[in-house]
Amino acid sequence: MLRQFLATLTAVLFLITASFAQAQEPAAPNYAAWEQLATQAEGIIQSAGASNARLEALRASVVDWRTKFQKAQGTNSTRIATLRDQIAALGPAPAEGATEAEDVAARRTALTEQLAELQAPALNAVEAYSRADAIVSLIDKTLRERQASELLRISPTPLNPANWNDAYTDGKKLLAGLGGEVQKRIDNAGTRAELRRNFLVIAVLVLIGMLLLGYGRRWVDRLPQRLSSRASEYARSALEFLVSLTQIIIPTLGVILLAVALEISGILGTWWQPILQLLPGAGLGFFIGRWLAVRMFPSDKLGDLTLDLPPARRTEARLHTTVLAALAAIHGIVSTAILPLGGFVRPETSADAVPMEFSEAAAAVLHFPLIVLGALVLFRLCQILRRASRDVKNQDQVYRLRIVTYVGAAGVVVSIVAPIAAAIGYINAANALLWPSIVSIGLVFILMVLQDFVGDLWGLIRRDSTGARDALVPVLIGFVLVLAALPLFALIWGARVEDLNELWTSARRGIALGDFRLSPTALLTFIFVFTVGYLLTRVLQGAFRTSILPKTKIDEGGQTAIVSGLGYLGIFLATLMGITSAGIDLSSLAIVAGALSVGIGFGLQNIVSNFVSGIILLVERPITVGDWIEVGARQGIVRRISVRSTRIETFDRTEVIVPNADLVSGQVVNYTRQNKQGRLIVPVGVAYGSDTKEVEAILRDIAEAEPTALINPPPSVLFRAFGPDSLNFEIRMILSDINQGISIHSRMNHEILKRFEAAGIDIPFTQRDIYIRNAREIGQPKPPARRPKARPDEAEATSAAPATEQQPRAAGDDKAPPPLSSGFEADDGDNDR
DSSP: OHHHHHHHHHHHHHHHHHHHHHHHSOOOOOHHHHHHHHHHHHHHHHHTOOOHHHHHHHHHHHHHHHHHHHHHTTTTHHHHHHHHHHHHHTOSOOOTTOOOOHHHHHHHHHHHHHHHHHHHHHHHHHHHHHHHHHHHHHHHHHHHHHHHHHHTOOOOOTTOGGGHHHHHHHHHHHHHHHHHHHHHHHHOHHHHHHHHHTHHHHHHHHHHHHHIIIIIHHHHHHHHHHHHHHSOHHHHHHHHHHHHTHHHHHHHHHHHHHHHHHHHHOOOOTTTHHHHHHHHHHHHHHHHHHHHHHHHSOSSOOSOOSSOOOHHHHHHHHHHHHHHHHHHHHHHHIIIIISOSSTTOOOSSGGGSOSOOOOHHHHHHHHHHHHHHHHHHHHHHHHHHHTHHHHOSOTTOHHHHHHHHHHHHHHHHHHHHHHHHHHHTOHHHHHHHHHHHHHHHHHHHHHHHHHHHHHHHHHHHHTOOTTOTTSHHHHHHHHHHHHHHHHHHHHHTTOOHHHHHHHHHHHHHOEEETTEEEOHHHHHHHHHHHHHHHHHHHHHHHHIIIIIGGGSSOOHHHHHHHHHHHHHHHHHHHHHHHHHHTTOOGGGHHHHHHHHHHHHHHTOHHHHHHHHHHHHHHHHOSSOTTOEEEETTEEEEEEEEOSSEEEEEOTTSOEEEEEHHHHHHSOEEETTSSOSOEEEEEEEEEOTTSOHHHHHHHHHHHHHTOTTBOSSSOOEEEEEEEOSSSEEEEEEEEESOGGGHHHHHHHHHHHHHHHHHHHTOOOOOEEEEEEETTHHHHTSOOOOOOOOOOOHHHHHHHHHSOGGGSOOOOTTTTSOOOOOOOOEEEEEEETTO
């Protein structure tokens, strides 16, 4: 019974699993319907008469079909893989003209036919996917061309006074429409009744909104400073940032409440609805800009500044940033609800804009003052940013200062080019250049503020704010934030969401490298598997280093070699597993290995030589960590042996990096490889006339009294030579720890000097006597210089000159003065002579 019950349960589970698998299997696309849509789409694109909205809708339909085809490419994938394995198990197909067994050939033919039948749906999906992808590319190309054409469209110049009358007329119509609609609704009895019925709700909403915009805004402006003053030092900056977000939330809620109150009142109709719908968004943008101005350029220095500008510069930059935020909010309402961009063509739905069409000349004139004002404020702000490298006191912000300087320089160029383009008539191009630049600068400010917040948060986690913003983790997170902001920059500068989706779709498809396709999914899989393997390797190394190896009899050098070998093996296995998990065929790496072998043969000989030498050092262990070695002219203690090089710490605490090839192929002296014993030689010189037997006895007594000297062999004293100044002796002994040789040598010298002074034995030293040859001539005055003898022509000229011009000659001038010279002779002597 139990066996029957288990069999029944297994059958039921099998049926449930099969049903679930069938439910998960994607349905086959309707290729007939797709063929009809594709033909229609290609005709619409070729006719070039469809509107942008029509093309966008068509593109969305084609993208849906492309997604279906992409899923259908995996149809029967499991069965196809099984059939391929079965065919491979039959062995390679016979060569042309060769034959194989009949049963094997029949089985191969049947499996091949089944494989072709199962591959047919996937091949159809691949073909349809390619066609859908081509249609999407054509639609995107058409939309981009239209967008570029609109941006480069030239409008009537706003500097022409003839266009001002059109602007005045259309502006008057706009004001009349807005004001007339309000008056008409107020005069309506139904509107007044509705207003009286909802008066209490409206009054409460208006009151709360005004309080949030007035008193609430001032209260939240002072709140960060109040709370941060009570927080601990490491939590102050992070807490102040979080609290400062209320400077955005509270006023924005006030604007929303006011907009809701106006909506409930019913006094705003069709003309006001587009403006009313955009009001909360514009308010949010303005308060974000105002918050950025306070965060970037605060009036009071509560902590580390994002840009450490002087107070006067911060005040000016804060004002300009706030004004730009207000202008950007106004531009957002004007360009969307009143004077939309894109050739000033009215959107299809009347809810998106006021029910009035401005002439192109009037729109150009009305846009121009806003462009000029925004450019002037942007110019002044960017001037401050461009000079930040000279004004900032904290020169540790080198990279940030460089970015700010580049942003300021680009903003100055934009603030000059945009008004000029608008004055010529390129209103769309000027708007598309100026306002995205302002928003982009705001996004750069947001990234800087967020990077500082991440650093402050890291300091809060570590409970130490010192250097937290420059730590590795905040820097890496800041880099990720910059990468995440790249799509936002693209959207700011006119990219469509569909363009980003298309870019992501292309990235997901990856790059074909032979039979393998490198995609973000494969790359992330490799990174994840490799990281896990690397962390496991480090954990295993730590366990061996701290728990397992210290309990064995392996010396320190052997333990280090084992731990290093585990690390290299773990990294190799983690890399291998990551490559395999990513779907890369290892056999395809043979070409890469061949190319690397050529590169190794030509340019990486030294690196490979050091690598192989490092492995030899870790396996044979001629030197280990802690050994005292001598390589060339360098001596020191081995601190670390890696694959490429070995680090030696000299006795003056400097580190020397020695390539492993030098340690394997060169001559190396290892003073402490087998043991720490070593011989110490202490030379001693005594004066001539000393009792040599007494000297020998004293030196032997001192050597035998040294505790670190070995008894076998015992210390010895040798009478080495008759020197030019002294009788030379040597103490020779074997120390149990040669690392203490220098200190023992010094201690023995002290003892030798003390014992020799007690015994009356002199230690000679060299003396030198200096003789001066011409000591009497050094103190005499120098005689006058002798005039040179005149040539014959000069003598005649002198004799012909008047007597008054001839100078008398002193007697004895024709005699040369004795030369003045001095010399030194050095004579060496000894104190015992």
